[in-house]
Amino acid sequence: MEFITGIEEKEVLELSDLFKEGMPGKRVKVNGAVHAIRDMGTVAFVILRKRDGLVQCVYEEGATNFNLKDLKEAATVEVTGTLAESEKAPEGIEIRLEEITVLSEPAEPLPLPIAKWKLNTSLEAKLNYRPISLRNVRERAKFRIQEGIVRGFRDFLYGEGFTEIHTPKIGAKSAEGGANLFKLEYFHRPAILQQSPQFYKQMMVGVFDRVFETAPVFRAEKHNTKRHLNEYTSLDFEMGYIEGFEDIMAMETGFLQYAMKLLETEYAKELKILNIVLPKTDKIPAVRFDEIKRLVAEKYNRKIKNPFDLEPEEEILISRYAKEEWDADFVFVTHYPSKKRPFYAMDDPADPTFTLSFDLLFKGMEITTGGQRIHDYNALLEKMASRGMTEEGMEQYLSAFKYGMPPHGGLGIGMERLTMKLMDEDNVREATLFPRDLSRLEP
Amino acid sequence: MEFITGIEEKEVLELSDLFKEGMPGKRVKVNGAVHAIRDMGTVAFVILRKRDGLVQCVYEEGATNFNLKDLKEAATVEVTGTLAESEKAPEGIEIRLEEITVLSEPAEPLPLPIAKWKLNTSLEAKLNYRPISLRNVRERAKFRIQEGIVRGFRDFLYGEGFTEIHTPKIGAKSAEGGANLFKLEYFHRPAILQQSPQFYKQMMVGVFDRVFETAPVFRAEKHNTKRHLNEYTSLDFEMGYIEGFEDIMAMETGFLQYAMKLLETEYAKELKILNIVLPKTDKIPAVRFDEIKRLVAEKYNRKIKNPFDLEPEEEILISRYAKEEWDADFVFVTHYPSKKRPFYAMDDPADPTFTLSFDLLFKGMEITTGGQRIHDYNALLEKMASRGMTEEGMEQYLSAFKYGMPPHGGLGIGMERLTMKLMDEDNVREATLFPRDLSRLEP
Numbered sequence: 001m002e003f004i005t006g007i008e009e010k011e012v013l014e015l016s017d018l019f020k021e022g023m024p025g026k027r028v029k030v031n032g033a034v035h036a037i038r039d040m041g042t043v044a045f046v047i048l049r050k051r052d053g054l055v056q057c058v059y060e061e062g063a064t065n066f067n068l069k070d071l072k073e074a075a076t077v078e079v080t081g082t083l084a085e086s087e088k089a090p091e092g093i094e095i096r097l098e099e100i101t102v103l104s105e106p107a108e109p110l111p112l113p114i115a116k117w118k119l120n121t122s123l124e125a126k127l128n129y130r131p132i133s134l135r136n137v138r139e140r141a142k143f144r145i146q147e148g149i150v151r152g153f154r155d156f157l158y159g160e161g162f163t164e165i166h167t168p169k170i171g172a173k174s175a176e177g178g179a180n181l182f183k184l185e186y187f188h189r190p191a192i193l194q195q196s197p198q199f200y201k202q203m204m205v206g207v208f209d210r211v212f213e214t215a216p217v218f219r220a221e222k223h224n225t226k227r228h229l230n231e232y233t234s235l236d237f238e239m240g241y242i243e244g245f246e247d248i249m250a251m252e253t254g255f256l257q258y259a260m261k262l263l264e265t266e267y268a269k270e271l272k273i274l275n276i277v278l279p280k281t282d283k284i285p286a287v288r289f290d291e292i293k294r295l296v297a298e299k300y301n302r303k304i305k306n307p308f309d310l311e312p313e314e315e316i317l318i319s320r321y322a323k324e325e326w327d328a329d330f331v332f333v334t335h336y337p338s339k340k341r342p343f344y345a346m347d348d349p350a351d352p353t354f355t356l357s358f359d360l361l362f363k364g365m366e367i368t369t370g371g372q373r374i375h376d377y378n379a380l381l382e383k384m385a386s387r388g389m390t391e392e393g394m395e396q397y398l399s400a401f402k403y404g405m406p407p408h409g410g411l412g413i414g415m416e417r418l419t420m421k422l423m424d425e426d427n428v429r430e431a432t433l434f435p436r437d438l439s440r441l442e443p
Numbered sequence: 444m445e446f447i448t449g450i451e452e453k454e455v456l457e458l459s460d461l462f463k464e465g466m467p468g469k470r471v472k473v474n475g476a477v478h479a480i481r482d483m484g485t486v487a488f489v490i491l492r493k494r495d496g497l498v499q500c501v502y503e504e505g506a507t508n509f510n511l512k513d514l515k516e517a518a519t520v521e522v523t524g525t526l527a528e529s530e531k532a533p534e535g536i537e538i539r540l541e542e543i544t545v546l547s548e549p550a551e552p553l554p555l556p557i558a559k560w561k562l563n564t565s566l567e568a569k570l571n572y573r574p575i576s577l578r579n580v581r582e583r584a585k586f587r588i589q590e591g592i593v594r595g596f597r598d599f600l601y602g603e604g605f606t607e608i609h610t611p612k613i614g615a616k617s618a619e620g621g622a623n624l625f626k627l628e629y630f631h632r633p634a635i636l637q638q639s640p641q642f643y644k645q646m647m648v649g650v651f652d653r654v655f656e657t658a659p660v661f662r663a664e665k666h667n668t669k670r671h672l673n674e675y676t677s678l679d680f681e682m683g684y685i686e687g688f689e690d691i692m693a694m695e696t697g698f699l700q701y702a703m704k705l706l707e708t709e710y711a712k713e714l715k716i717l718n719i720v721l722p723k724t725d726k727i728p729a730v731r732f733d734e735i736k737r738l739v740a741e742k743y744n745r746k747i748k749n750p751f752d753l754e755p756e757e758e759i760l761i762s763r764y765a766k767e768e769w770d771a772d773f774v775f776v777t778h779y780p781s782k783k784r785p786f787y788a789m790d791d792p793a794d795p796t797f798t799l800s801f802d803l804l805f806k807g808m809e810i811t812t813g814g815q816r817i818h819d820y821n822a823l824l825e826k827m828a829s830r831g832m833t834e835e836g837m838e839q840y841l842s843a844f845k846y847g848m849p850p851h852g853g854l855g856i857g858m859e860r861l862t863m864k865l866m867d868e869d870n871v872r873e874a875t876l877f878p879r880d881l882s883r884l885e886p
Binding site for chain 2: 001002003004005006007008010012014031032033050051052072074075076103104105106107108110111129130131132134135140143144146147150151154158160161163164165166167168169170171172182183184185186187189191193200203204206207208209210215216218220222230231233240241243246249250251253254257282283284285286287291326332375376377378393396397399400401402403404405406407415433434435436438441442443
């Protein structure tokens with residue numbers, strides 16, 4: 001028996017340690033993956049990849065206990081050497097190698113030139129070699145940015161009194177949805193994968209007032225576009241005691257402000273690697289659905305084809321309008337037509353053909369759908385009846401309302417879409433570690 | 444068009460505002476759910492339930508613009524009144540009601556006495572009325588504790604340089620696992636739900652060195668016990684450049700220390716409600732599988748039936764032993780037999796019939812399985828061949844090793860089990876918002 005007492009300081013240093021004052025001149029031990037070897041003849045540069053960046057090591061024949069020919073790219077090593085300041089080194093410091101110990105070796109040379117600054121490979125190839133292509137410094141930085149977004153979402157909401165929940169992804173078939181649900185067998189009973197935590201988070205508003213979840217959702221949609229995934233991570237929240245659906249937009253704006261600040265302070269390195277200019281979030285325009293449709297039609301000389309929905313092209317024009325007229329990258333489009341919203345959306349008392357709901361567009365793409373929900377039991381039953389829905393399979397959901405629910409609303413944010421647009425990528429798969437689409441079930 | 448500028452201060456106060464200095468005597472506006480009405484004749488107590496606790500309101504006939512008879516339990520209201528200090532009020536303050544505005548009303552009286560301190564209802568009834576039973580203050584506190592655990596996991600690991608990842612839950616069928624996988628149809632192709640993010644987090648060690656994920660996993664096991672769920676939340680991490688599997692146990696110990704501290708500081712209210720005494724985590728004993736089996740057999744006069752596995756009864760005795768001999772609630776059991784561990788577990792070079800792996804037991808139950816993994820491509824292929832496994836469907840996983848992987852290991856923690864044991868509950872469903880088991884597919 002021995003006691004484990006927690007983490008201890010290691011002799012092996014992290015990248016951040018190397019940049020501390022007084023370090024140059026010291027003998028240091030560092031580990032990492034051999035990202036690239038640049039052999040210049042009598043001297044060679046061995047670039048180590050660590051989790052927080054690259055570090056240049058200098059190999060001089062005779063000075064090291066190791067023959068450079070025995071070192072392979074993609075090996076992992078532990079090196080010892082003297083830290084030196086160097087104007088020529090990319091980060092201003094380098095390690096003059098004395099010892100190299102190989103921790104592991106690859107069995108074959110890398111199939112992709114991951115040490116290049118930009119991985120000039122097709123998206124298809126990047127996805128086929130996902131565990132390898134992500135070793136490229138720019139590729140992996142995208143998912144550090146994604147981490148920052150999700151972290152910001154949670155931290156902001158914790159601070160606003162939200163409780164984090166974990167709701168089941170396997171469920172019984174219900175009267176809602178249908179065609180877009182993945183079906184599975186659950187111990188000889190038909191079951192589905194949840195397309196959203198909607199019902200669960202609403203039920204939990206009756207318990208915690210304010211809840212959020214960051215979890216996968218599943219949509220069996222046969223879309224094959226640059227903006228659709230069949231499994232994605234949804235950032236969901238739902239809040240009670242709202243005075244109007246503007247409270248929800250205000251909360252989302254607060255999140256975006258918080259997240260951009262977090263990226264600026266904690267993910268500056270990755271923002272620089274990816275050349276990201278963060279969008280302004282101090283004020284986000286909110287404009288009615290019918291109004292912005294008209295404004296866009298007028299300004300860009302366009303006919304309104306479908307008064308009840310936005311076409312992708314219209315979303316792009318709305319964002320263009322918001323940029324040109326209000327200098328805004330984000331724009332809330334409010335009061336969507338009732339017939340295009342789910343049964344639980346609250347209709348606008350002033351005109352029940354519209355709802356107290358909104359989408360948030362970011363650089364031409366919808367990244368959020370949200371709004372106020374019906375909280376009165378009888379109103380909910382009436383709305384369902386008016387749509388010809390039965391209560392089958394929804395008894396538990398409805399019971400939350402039967403036994404009292406506060407006025408409430410919420411939203412869902414597509415994590416991959418938000419990341420994608422922040423990086424100005426044009427395919428959502430660029431912002432997905434392992435995308436699931438019509439053709440892609442692995443890796 | 445209007446601009447949304449973020450969250451603004453509201454006139455309606457939160458519970459924490461009421462406890463600020465100088466507040467007694469002030470006129471306050473508060474909202475909440477009517478948790479209980481206690482009518483004493485000329486005076487009545489209206490207990491409001493808010494997300495962070497209860498607040499007592501005093502209704503006096505004539506002083507309020509409202510007839511008490513029109514107020515229903517489970518209604519949600521906004522009240523105005525004068526805040527007063529009161530020795531008799533549970534929290535030392537109360538609101539003397541002047542105005543009540545009903546925000547929403549229930550359609551029927553509550554089916555459970557949720558205002559009781561302890562909800563003396565069967566687990567079955569609690570689960571059948573989940574959205575209602577969780578409104579009980581003790582029931583919901585359990586899931587605030589659960590939030591603290593998950594939050595602690597993430598915050599600790601962010602600080603240790605881990606990157607959060609989101610990996611797909613739908614996957615292709617592979618040579619590993621089989622019987623315990625839920626199957627589904629994915630656009631006319633056979634697919635499964637992942638029983639663990641194991642392969643993905645290992646692949647990502649080659650990218651980020653250290654990764655974690657907090658997400659659902661799915662197990663089609665036909666267990667019907669107090670400790671099994673068919674869907675649960677797994678807290679997973681995987682770390683590269685380890686010097687031995689002790690590094691993983693040290694990291695888990697560090698997490699537990701961090702999480703207990705977080706609960707102590709940020710969730711003191713819930714700890715008190717649930718009467719939780721936090722376990723000691725300053726040092727956790729680690730003892731070999733064969734050694735502890737022998738020690739337990741000796742001390743408790745028990746025959747070793749199966750030398751390769753632990754029976755549930757043995758887990759209980761090991762924890763009893765650890766408590767009696769080392770005053771420990773947690774105990775690491777190390778060096779599990781190789782034949783009981785998955786193919787990717789690293790065998791102990793000193794004796795390859797055992798592995799460099801461990802379980803963490805907490806008060807008699809396994810809450811973690813972890814260990815060092817094989818990182819060498821050829822060693823991995825050999826191990827698979829020795830088990831008669833094919834490489835089919837594992838090409839991507841194996842490619843990560845083919846192109847170089849550092850020594851690494853990791854673990855998975857069952858969120859619900861850890862929560863359950865922390866609260867001294869005896870059924871994992873008590874620590875699950877919406878459990879999925881052999882018979883339960885809703886709510």
